[in-house]
Amino acid sequence: MAAKKSAHDHERRKQISIRGIAPVENVCNIKNSFNRHLHYTLVKDRDGATSWDYYEALAHVVRDHLVGRWIRTHQHYFREDPKRVYYLSMEFYMGRTLNNTMVNLGLENACDEAMYQLGLDIEQLEEEEGDAGLGNGGLGRLAACFMDSLSTLGIAAYGYGIRYDYGIFEQKISNGWQTEEPDEWLKFGNPWERARPEYVLPVKFYGRVQPTGKGSKWVDTQLVYAMAYDTPIPGYNNNTVNTMRLWSAKAPNSFNLQFFNSGEYMQAVCDRNLAENISKVLYPNDNMFEGRELRLKQEYFLVSASLQDIIRRYKHTKARRERDNFECFADKAAIQLNDTHPSLVIPELMRLLVDEEGLAWNKAWDIVVRTCAYTNHTLLPEALERWSVALIEKLLPRHLQIIFSINHFFLEQVELRWPGDMERVRRMSMVEEDDEKRINMAFLSIVGTHATNGVARIHSELLKTSVFRDFYEMFPERFQNKTNGITPRRWLLMCNPGLSELLSTKLDSDWATNLDKLQQLQKYGNDEKFLHDLMIIKLYNKTKLATYLKATCNIVVNVSTMFDIQVKRIHEYKRQLLNCLHIITMYNRLKRNETAGFVPRTVMIGGKAAPGYHIAKLIIKLVNNIANVVNNDPQTNERLQVVFLENYRVSLAEKVVPAADLSEQISTAGTEASGTGNMKFMLNGAMTIGTLDGANVEMREEVGEDNFFLFGMTVDEVEKIKKEGYYSKMYYDQNAELKEALDQINDGTFSPEDTGLFRDLFNSLVFDDRFCLLKDYQSYIECQQRVNDLYLQPLQWARKCLLNIAASGKFSSDRTIVEYARDIWGVDPSGLKLPAPHENPGTEL
Template identity: 65%
Template sequence: MAAPLSDGERRKQISVRGIAGLGDVAEVRKSFNRHLHFTLVKDRNVATPRDYFFALAHTVRDHLVGRWIRTQQHYYERDPKRIYYLSLEFYMGRTLQNTMVNLGLQNACDEAIYQLGLDLEELEEIEEDAGLGNGGLGRLAACFLDSMATLGLAAYGYGIRYEFGIFNQKIVDGWQVEEADDWLRYGNPWEKARPEYMLPVHFYGRVEHSPEGVKWVDTQVVLAMPYDTPVPGYKNNTVNTMRLWSAKAPNDFNLQEFNVGDYIEAVLDRNLAENISRVLYPNDNFFEGKELRLKQEYFVVAATLQDIIRRFKSSKFGCQDPVRTSFETFPDKVAIQLNDTHPALSIPELMRILVDVEKVDWDKAWEITKQTCAYTNHTVLPEALERWPVSMFEKLLPRHLEIIYALNQMHLDRVAALYPGDIDRLRRMSVIEEGDCKRINMAHLCVIGSHAVNGVARIHSDIVKNTVFKDFYELDPEKFQNKTNGITPRRWLLLCNPGLADVIAEKIGEDFVTDLSQLKKLLDFIDDETFIRDVAKVKQENKLKFSAYLEEHYKVKINPSSMFDIQVKRIHEYKRQLLNCLHAITLYNRKSDPSKSFVPRTIMIGGKAAPGYHMAKMIIKLITSIGEVVNNDPYVGDKLKVIFLENYRVSLAEKVIPAADLSQQISTAGTEASGTGNMKFMLNGALTIGTMDGANVEMAEEAGEENLFIFGMRVEEVEALDRQGYNAREYYDRIPELRQAIDQISSGFFSPRDPGCFRDVVNMLMHHDRFKVFADYEAYIKCQGQVDQLFMVRAVPSHGEAGGHGHGSAGRSGGSWTERAPSYTRQHCCGVGQGEAGFDMSAAPITAFNPEGCLAGTL
């Protein structure tokens, strides 16, 4: 951990976060002591570091409350169109520092805590991550909430308040072991329970048809208790809401089914209902068809839609009556964005409410539903697409099954009229998949029930149109859009890399914090040696700080002048951590060859494997086993290290990303929908080695392809290889270094105590590799050689702290450092020109909406 600033350094520090006024510091100290006394009931004699964290969190939260209430009052008065972002995952990470940054409080808090004899960084480290997500999908949701608040949009995030988030990963003897993430054990200072808005959610039961309409009766009721978390915009006084639902059993749950003697058993059975919000399913890009998961999906949808309709009806603006009675204007006031298919039940649930409860005509209800809902597709991998058994729906949600059948019939009638006699097309486009086990294709339901469907990077959106939903695209081409993912520059630059943010602000001002296109102004400074040195100095300081962290937590001595070569993301075959492993082995095998240049590297790989994903767990074991051999070879010394970063999560990402020299984004072309880690690394001045996949394509366009290390097959070449037939042995036989690496893995060189340990990995690579690792091996190794050559080029002449290798340079040709400096000046989030987080609000799939109507900053 970095040494705290001296009193003098603290006062002379000028940054984009502003200088703290003495009054602000005094107010923070007073509020801190008040919360320690009255909220935590402690004094300084018995208070623990965790008490100090909670006192500070409550102090900061106090600054949110007034803004939060005024924002919601403002929305009520103005009645803007509201955006409802429905997601089963919100990967929020920590909240304290982000809130201080967005409210401009960080320096005041830092000074106040320092005056109290405490260390702000140490208190920040105490906060638990809110790990309510698996990876990119959940983190995207979190970034969108920050961005929509910063844009002043009337936006709400709706999800589940999981008691246990994504598991904590421990590495024991090289293997992943999962531990429960009891993140709420000590309480959550940011949330506010709202029992007055508790709502019933129904399951099971049966459907009654009568002349008065349709009724869903004899249901089992579970209550949804909302917990609200404030989402502050950046210095604009807007504070939006993330509302997460927690499952509660009603007081009479199961009691009517038992006699008095079974009272204890009945009360214990309340857990059956409350299990719905107990734990996040730890699967990323993989569908697990468990009934509890379907319950979670309906639970969040049913509670949220009741809330949306209550808010729609009660808004007073532009309506003579105190309560809206007509749903004609519903799509003008409500936009529901479905984050993947997990909230797909919003479509039949909205239909059920409109038709059965509100007595809206079926056809009119269908138009309202389609105009209200929009769908974001996150993957084209077949194993990730949700396909629920009809039998499960029949038992759990009988009325929704009827509605889905009716919607599907309308849809197929339309297709049949446009394509008469094309039975195969009807089969391909049906929401109901026939077979031994009839299934509901949730992606098809989302497409027919939404007015807009978007992929999350241009290449992904093209694949969606040309393959996955080709028939649907031919039917309704105007529905299909692209919205390339993005990131919030507050957390992913200002918060995690304040040194770099300060260097940039000194040159171009602070507007880049909310408009990343401003970074183009840095092109004026590519020949400015002072600027280049300052940027290099920040990178080296970040590397030194992270080296100290690794030494403390991993007991491994890191060479901070080595290239920090980093791949952090979920462990999955398509992300090809195995290709990275083969490069590490190849480098290790070259250690004794004097003809091969050996540039010092610290290879770090981090990420969690789904608990039931055998191959992913084997990949982790292989990484740790390679590290065991390499890191203990005295001949290698500090020239090569291979480290597995345990328990990768948002708060660890905030440490590792600013320290990275090389970002690995090496998925097989056509498999990574977008990626957002790639953008975080680029925004923090790392160079990218990657395939032309996902958002790497737009990043290459923005930064100039010459400023990335692009290698490997393109999508068309992958498809051609599929048609031709991929034969891994051809590459194994032809490439000596590849054969040597595979033979070492196979023979037990990296697992001497269990020589057959990696039999399954080798068998998969040789005979069942869907992601064609060997096909890109040669190009990857060659490209990594170009990375080495560039890293050996010195930066501007070393002046003490700014020395080291040219880890910030870009391009692959010769020439001076300054000729290649655009990597630092042009590499930025691919959301440039697309509003916050790459989200183009002018053509957003959440229906057209005028941001100017939100009056950001006028609350």
């Protein structure tokens, strides 16, 4: 430990200069609290404690500083009764909590100094924490960023999700193939959560609908219970702490002891396990709908428990102990549906209001529409949820009746608006009458909410002009755009402290909550010393990543090369294969000794493939096989290296993003809703090579076309070429370098042990190139040459990197949440800042 302490000393001293010297009293309190938790919470002493014990003791110390703020925040909400925002999401990809919490509470320097004085390395302790991987990718990570911004802006907000026992699988690479292992993130417990057994709520499934004189009644149901686990979400430097409430499935408590004597005890245990399977595991599919019963159970489980909790909170206030009607429900609650996964909120809230609370249908419908709003996250047809009518009828019979009624009344409105247009009525029906009757959940979400938004301007326009054109013509006032954003606290302050310090020397101290102030950096574009400092920080971050890769993967990378990085879920539309074609093209040129002016590159590709996605798994195998050939060829390996980043996750992204020189955002125009990885790289001073897709369009507008490497077709050009007939083999036949690369994929150059291994990839590109890789190939190669040429001019490269940072202000999730608050939720985003609690946690209440 002493050696680690010594190695950490230089970095620790550097961080002290960044954050200022911690008061001696704070450091002393933290040391005392740390020892107290080690002894009394963990029942360990320094002789028997492990690194995990030290991490957990520190986590409890930091949580102590949260508790007073957490309680005071909710006392304030109870007393003032503001309108609450409820963010429902099947995914919250939170990552690690310790470092982010220390940053938001301003404790990082005091904790660092305290651990140093105790002979511990705080970075090592931070590495002990596993990722809370309760999400697949962008959707879940966006939810996490939004929770941070909601707290930082002082908005009374609650995140509702599922506490999966197993999050996104842990990816292992074996002989180049992806294998999946369970993510046991709760194996050692979770010091950040607090179980709330007092909020155990019943959730019903199956059964039948019984008509009565007072309406319909859902009877003979099977019960599962939802137990709440609360996690504090602190705002940045404002003493506000909101709550993320995750639900865990519990079987009913009844346990018939006669089973011990009748021999059916094991069956009783198995039945309990089946009930609790609902929250067992996160479905690992991203941008792909999988219509399985367990998934529908999960979606309703989230919705039912959350709505019961929302209504309980609405009814119980300090001003009026019990609200006895729902007249002001929509004025006190805003429910945001993060994609269609929680869309059962609409029929479930109708059921609760009509069947349980006795409201008239029209009154209840008005409340539902005014309360709920819907965010769409995809343009891909295969990702849109369409649930089988038979499955809904089996699992949620009353809800199917309600959906049919909603659809009936809605189609009556459509007929009134467009008399005789039965084709339009058919197109707009929520009930699709193809081979199997299905409910289109996106249509339900639009009809049952007052606002539908896309997540980038081009995405929102495509929703209006193509995917939901009929609905836009019906409800033009409901459609909005809310371009995604990222929290600058995690994605700059926390993950890139060196750059944060440099920016703080030039900007006002509140820039992390007013990211538009980054624009002031533009005036330093010709300041050579500042640009030099910027590149020194980039080199330091590249060295940190290289050190990590050597220590964890035994991969050695050259930090003097360009770090060319593409990290995201593996999917055909994200076009990792286009990146592979470029790598092979560079390899072939080097083999031909075309080395003049060639900038050495380290190309890193990372991401997980859905376990059942054959092509995506083949892409991972191809990347690893290309790496095996390129990295072991003495003619090329000093100029070109390929690395597959195993088990890409939030904590790895925090190391990769600050180290990137070039960010690959190369999806086919019109397929990526927004992207947020593109924003993280931009904020941390990477250049972007990308298409006019998703948020890339707005990023390029902000930074200027000269500071963005643009290639490829536009959305209109993609639509035109597909309408006219796209023949990808023509590009294969006409482009010699492209044909050479594809033939090498097909002939076994990268799979000598099995020459037909990648034939499916070859055929998918040459004969069925759905995402137009071959059409965009030449444009991409030429654009990559421009990247190469600019990198040969370090000062010009640095200047453009600075301009990218300076133009990143728009892409703060704070800005996104302010727009949601004002345009959709009707709440004040001006910012609640509560008084600071007593310095000694535990004594202030």
